[in-house]
Amino acid sequence: MNAIKNKLLLPLLLLLLLLQLPLFSQTMRWIPAPDGSGKCPNQAGGKEQTLSYALEYTPGVSGVLTSYTTGFLVSCTSAGSAVVKNQSRVMISKSREISGCNTMGAVLMNSSGNSGDAVHNRIEAGVPVILHQICLSIPAGESVTVQEDVVTDLTTSIDLGNGLVTTEFPTFETTTIGKPKYDQGKPMRLLDFKGVPAGDFISQLDWSTSKVVNTTHFVIERSTDGNIFAPIGTMEVGEKSDHIKSYQFFDKQALAGDNYYRLMQINSDDKNEYSPVRIVRFSPLTFSVSYTPNPANDYLQVNIQSPTGIKSIRLVDASGHIVMDEKDNNKNFNVRLNVKNLTPGIYTLVVETENDKYADKVVIAH
Template identity: 30%
Template sequence: MIFIGGTNIYRLALGPLSPATATRIGGYASPAGYALYTNSHSDIHAIAFSPANDDIMLCGDDGGIQRTLDNKAATVSWTQVNTDYRTYQYYKVAIDPRTGNDKVIGGAQDNGCTRNIGGTGSNYEQVYSGDGGAVGLTRDIAGSTYEFVTSQQGDIRRRNSTSALGSTTNIRPTTAVNSGLFVTYFYNDPDNTDTLYYASDSSLYRYLSAHTATNVSGWTEMTGVGTAAGNGVASSNYITALATTRGPYSSATSSLFIGTNDSKVLRLDDPAVVPAGTAPVNISSGLPAGYISSIAVNPRNDDTVLVTFSNYGIVNIWWTGNANSATPTWTNVERNVTLPSARSSAIAIVGSNIVYFVGTSIGLLATTNPLTTDWVQEGATQLGNAVVTSLALRTTDNTLLVGTHGYGMWKTVLTLAGLPVTLTDFSGALQNKNALLHWSTSMELNSKQFELERSTDGISFRKIAVVPAAGNSDSRLDYSYLDRSPLAEYNYYRLKTVDIDGNFKFSNSILIKAPLVPQGITVLANPFHDDITVQLAREPKGKPELRLFDMNGRLVASQQFGQGEQMLKLAIPGEKLGSGTYVLRATIDGSGFASKVVKQ
């Protein structure tokens, strides 16, 4: 028996091979359409057989993994085995605009548009088939909520959220004759959800009562935008990114920002009201040639805009603080993210602070100030390095929805407690016989203190100082500490940042060398309880030895250590020694050292 996987999966008996002898057992149900074979999926990637019984087979495809117990049956019965197996490849995601609501929806490659069942939890159902694209959700409008869904090459649909699965109304403008992007793109204003902008190649259409949209009437083609976006060549230029001023609509302050596949950024002021032929302002000067993948607008001030490019080999992340001017100044804020492709972006206000997010080909990154502070990975243990294709932010409660291509959808609530102190620098230098440590922060939220730790091997650290933190700050703060304690030849330092709730985070370690320091001993934790820990200033060449004497000169404990050991621990049972003063003597490479120690 031969099994062949492609768009579908076929079974053939051994012997002469021909299409006539092939039996379709998975993928699409028949050549007549795109309905799926029961519990199967199209686009087969892998087939595996049970070593114990070759009738049992697993199939890996764009729908995940399915299993059959009898692959030779006339009609093969498949069972989904996708429990906790995340494979959905979302292009776009959207979150319910109502504060505190858990409903989400996403458009996925080969898996249509899916929403969480009942508007809560992480079990999903498909509301529309095909290759999903852009999606949108409305607020309650006259007692109903609506969903906007898509399939490939320009297809856009409206549906009441209570309609039967698959039930939709075609609302694609009849004048939108070109196919547009394969991944159909529109923008449902997340704060004014009855306003819809639909992109078809370089053409832009507007609908101001989207919950009643049809494909025949009500659409306004924004010809001024089409001319500016396409330069009259609609077949090769596309609108690829849209974003609006956040919050309730205002003719005086609201704008629509438009990105294209040929590096244009356009700004259309008062977009829901201006006549169709109004030309947008081209604010692209200073940006590189490339494919604009996303635009993010500061919810507090739409002068601040972040633009990302998905190309490799160019600067992918750009920022401006004067987006409402005729010629904004764009600044390269790629910083330490030079290799990945940037796919999505968001800007959030958390307390009095601004947090920037960028979805990339290596995961979700964030910074509190892209002008001064490097990007750091977010959700490393949850999202990992998944490709983050879409970000949707509900500003009323700072809920961020993250769509990935291959690892499903994720959601988080941005809170003050969830954001760390942003450490921009930690360095040190030898100053005479001391070590001067310096560190800077660009943002602090609920910070309590910095604990400075030191080690001679970079592994075992001990706390040497506590420096109070600012608590809350959104500007640069500088800290320093002079370590006057005896230095070793190699001195490793790290910072432990502690917040008011007791949460903490370690910095990277730095090394300060003191090559001319003479050999010596430092007793750590003196007075001591059950053991004595001694740090040697330099790595010994031989085997060091520690001996402990009482004040009458009697030897009460001794121990020889391994060659080269620099951190020595002399273990002494607590009941063996009474409280009092003792003399500790160390023999290191033929030289003797002594120190008084106190037993508590």
């Protein structure tokens, strides 16, 4: 009778064990410690001189995690061992470090824990849990690699219930943890940006930056409505510098009304940034003509201001013949006409623009 019971019980136990086989991959990895994982030394009050990382474990089965054993090789920094804290977050910690910085350039770090119970250590297949926390002191600009120690291996012990226990062997990929320099990978900081009129329809743009890191140049952009911008010039950054640098750009073709300016900061990592927008305003031009002297002897100085381009400046004699003709498309035009070879008499000064025409009498007297 007992033999029959044993024959019936054995397949049942095998079936139960089969049902508990992992349905998910078993993994471990070091990740930046989430909030609530505990502070690292010198980390309180915003002084993040050490980096906090947590060991995340994703089980393949459900049950009660009773213990875990891990071994990692952590490369050394220029200051030696980077490990300053190595503690279990969920069990009695069984951790230690053996420094081999002077021999193999790495620290053997055992990050382990035991005495897990059903109240605090119940796990679910496929759901990550945090097991351990380490704090690493890494000099700025350096990094460490964390790889599995194949001798110690990575194992977890799980109580499946019904008297069944299983051991998992999580996979692990080598991790690199670094601490960049305070300015590494960051563009220069724009300290200020100003725009002011610097003459008739000339905008002066000035800006300054802090330490130059990976910014290559600036693109100066202008808009008439504050929405659609177009490039009007570039400014190279020049050599890298630890000091404040100042830049200046003149837009000599500013428009009447509001001119909107912004800087596009071109960075070597393709993460470009924009400055705030600055406005330089010019009142619309009105058409006006002035000239001197009158009567003129050797020359006639003509000053013209126009909201549109100037088509021609002419001197016409009393019989209607054009004796002098100057052309220019500028909106501001100052010209000195040589009249010393003209016959003395009364002439008409005629100025034409795209929209306006001016005429007045000028006396030439030698």
